[in-house]
Amino acid sequence: MPEIRIRRTVSACLLAALLGAAGPARAEISVAVTYLRQEQKAPPVLSNLDPIPADLGIAGARVALADSETTGSFLGHRYRLQVVSVEPGGDLAAAAKTALAASPVLLLDAPVEAILTVADLPEARDALLFNVASGERRLRDGECRANLLHTIAEDAMRADALMQVLRARRWTRTVLIVGPRPEDEDFAATLRAAAAKFGVEILAEKAWTFDTDLRRAASKEVPLFTQDLPNHDVLLIADKADDFARYVADNTWLPRPVAGSDGLSGEGWAPVLEQWGAVQLQNRFEAAAKREMRPRDYAAWTALRTVGEAVTRMNSADPIKLRNYILSDAFALDGFKGRPLSYRDWNGQLRQPMPVVNARALVELAPLDGYLHQENNMDTLGLDRAESACEAFGG
Amino acid sequence: MRRIFVFLAALPFAACPVAAAAGEIWVTNEKDDNISVIDTATLEVVRTIATGERPRGITFNSDHSRAYICASDSDAVEVMDARTGEILHELPSGEDPEQFVLAPDDKHLWIANEDDAVTTVVDVDTRNVVAQINVGIEPEGMAVSPDGKIVVTTSETTNMAHWIDTATMTIFANTLVDSRPRHAEFTADGSELWVSSEIGGTVTVFDVATQAEKGKIAFGIAGINGDLIQPVGFEFAPDGKTAFVALGPSNHVAVIDMKTLAVEEYILVGRRVWHMAFSPDHKQLFTTNGVSGDVTVIDVAAREPVKSIKVGRFPWGAAARP
Incomplete structure (x- = not known):
């Protein structure tokens, strides 16, 4: 086979220069986006495996930037991404004001209270x-x-995606182990609500109380801990910080699959996705970030791609115009999950299929066949219009 | 001659259907690294030919003596002796070739490099890369005008058709289409370009002279969620009146009046229908069904599916050989 050199990547500027004469009427539009992060001290966890990447989320935004720049190069649209990371306890609102003075588009990676503080700034109104x-x-x-x-x-x-799968499998008898942190209880509440929604029973619950080193003791402790649970099909775990959940599977008294925070879980994105062109996004991401793409990376990617798609179609960077288009029926984003993604016009949530996965494979893509909805069966997942108390969207 | 011997050897006692003329449909099996060859008279798989890794796009030269196959994960285009199934040599293709078109003069192969955002032009005689043209992210669909003067690449994530002047090998126009364009074809008279958008759920029709959009086709099938009706591959009947569009996970093929752009009918086929090819006499249409691993044979005149033929895993491309 003859030797050839393949050009791998070309900067957006070069592309724009090469293609200067091509394309429809070219309006020079410049779009600046800020990734604003409040760093959070992660709680200590038992395992040293799977550290949290320093560029979690940010790496997804960077890939979306490159994707949008390429499209923009054909249209005269330029994109910039600035990353601002505020240390734990630092003044996020001040950083947000500075960022908003430069650009009206922010990707927020912060706890709920901080997100609300930024959203309520007068500078953030439009x-x-x-x-x-x-x-x-x-x-x-x-x-x-x-x-x-x-x-x-x-x-x-x-949680709804997971429960759809359990229901479809008729694995409707479950038990639940809840971790000690407040966010574990929050996730447990979410699992309980989803179980009730889809007719899955939670027969018993236990609070996780261990403070031993489970890396050594799981095989001794977990069988005893799970011995008095009633017979069940699936063991659910609520462990938001990924602290102990990994030590439960294969150590249980009864041989049962685990789900929730370990084992089978519903995710916005997972490295095991390969259908629907997903492998192409995974490849681009891994080439850029040298690691696998996680749900927060995907959330940042879809956010910046949403901006890119709206700018492309509207030929404008006006945030009000973009928002109106994004929330309209015309908006359709290809998110590599087999169906067009759009936004719920009652609370601003991205409507999307939810992969239900284990560590090695995609098990199902929710919504599963048979879960119907009067408008869009993806709305069988998450807060539906009638359930949400949100009024800010005029709904 | 050899093909006929194989046919006779494989089916010594079978009764031959009367009407269908002899011919073959070659189907690439993406996850089996081979090609299933279907006899259009018996509607049976008569040969299985090994290929490189992840074969997708497939086409023949004008006299059908050679097959070109995109072996995507081998990063090569394989050139096969269509009689013997022997791989003669590989062409340099750039990374991850997915679809391609052969220019009408059989000289240049235009290849979409999905992972690389380029279109690669290869001289099939000298086996050299003649040009690489930067296009949008994830180029996929490739079309060449009947006069060979224009090649179009569509890019899935950039959502554009890139119009390339084959004389200068540069882009002269970029036109936006709906989300995730998959396939492009010029009509036989060269006046129109059709582009399917999988996630957008539409087919856009362009006037080639002006590159302006002149129509858009949308679909609707009772009982199927609208966003699962995803147009991908399509073919035009030789009379220039009817188009057949594969609709992906809706498991249907739409029949379209090319003049009015109205959908006349939906034909039920196998699961996740991808691409298709007419038999050499154009009386049958063969669709590749990726998820069900089979090929549906459609009687073109009756617009009815007549048979499913089991092939390999994830059948993708299809091409006819007389």
Whole structure:
């Protein structure tokens, strides 16, 4: 085979120069986006495996930037991404004001309270904000904001997707282990609600109380801990920080699959996705970030791609115009999950299929066949119009 | 001659259907690294030919003596002796070739490099790369005008058709289409370009002279969620009146009046229908069904599916050989 040199990547500027004469009427539009992160001290966890990447989320935004720049190069649209990371306890609102003075589009990677503080700044009133980090219900419910869209999957979407699969398998007898942290209880509440929604029973619950080193003791402790649970089909675990859940599987008294925070779980994105062109996004991401793409990376990617898609179609960078288009029926984003993604016009949540996965494979893509909805069967996942107390979207 | 011997050897006692003329449909099996060859008279798989890794796009030269196959994960285009199934040599293709078109003069192969955002032009005689043209992210669909003067590449993530002047090998126009364009074809008279958009759920029709959009086709099938009706591959009947569009996970093929752009009918086929090819006499249409691993044979005149033929895993491309 003859030797050839393949050009791998070409900068957007060069492309623009090469293609200067081509294309429709070229309006020079410049779009600046800020990834604004409040760093959080992660709680200590038992395992040293799977450290949290320093560029979690940010790497997804960077890939989306490159994707959007290429499209923009044919249209005279330029994109810039600035990353601002505020240390734990630092003044996020001040950083947000500075960022908003430069550009009205922010991707917010912060806890709920901080997200709300930024959304309520007078400077943010006409801005376009994306929550790429928090799955908490209240942001899609009574505490929604008109200027705040959510690309990270709501926790209820993850739990609903999982319960659809358990229901379809007829594995409807479950038990639940809840971790000691407040966010574990929040996730447990989400699992309980989803179980009730889809007719899955939680027969018993136990609070996780261990403070031993489970890396050594799991095989001794976990069988005893699970011995007095009633017979069940699936063991659910609520462990938001990924602390102990990994030590439960294969150590249980009864031989049962685990689900929730380990084992089978509903996710916005997972490295095991390869259908629907997903492998192409995985390849681009891994080449750029040298690691696998995680749900927060995907949330940041979809947020910046949402901006790119809206700018492409509207030929404008005006945040109000973009927001109106993004929330309209015309908006359709290809998110490599087999169906067009759009936004719920009652709370700003990105409507998306939810992969239900294990460590090695995609098990199902929710919504499963048979879960119907009067408008869009993806709305069987997460807070539906009638359930959400959000009024900021005029709904 | 050899093909006929194979046919006779494989089916010594079978009763031959009367009407269908002899011919073959070659189907690439993406996850089996081979090609299933279907006899259009018996509607049976008569040969299985090994290929490189992840074969997708497939086409023949004008006299059908050679097959070109995109072996995507081998990063090569394989050139095969269509009589013997022997791989003669590989062409340099750039990374991850997915679809391609052969220019009408059989000289240049235009290849979409999905992972690389380029279109590669290869001289099939000298086996050299003649040009690489930067296009949008994830180029896929490739079309060449009947006069060979224009090649179009569509890019899935950039959502554009890139119009390339084959004389200068540069882009002279970029036109936006709906989300995730998959396939492009010029009509036989060269006046129109059709582009399917999988996620957008539409087919856009362009006037070639002006590159302006002149129509858009949308689909609707009772009982199927609208966003699962995803147009991918399509073919035009030789009379220039009817188009057949594969609709992906809706498991249907739409029949379209090319003049009015109205959908006349939906034909049920196998699961996740991808691409298709007419038999050499154009009386049958063969669709590749990726998820069900089979090929549906459609009687073109009756617009009815007549048979499913089991092939390999994830059948993708299809091409006819008389």
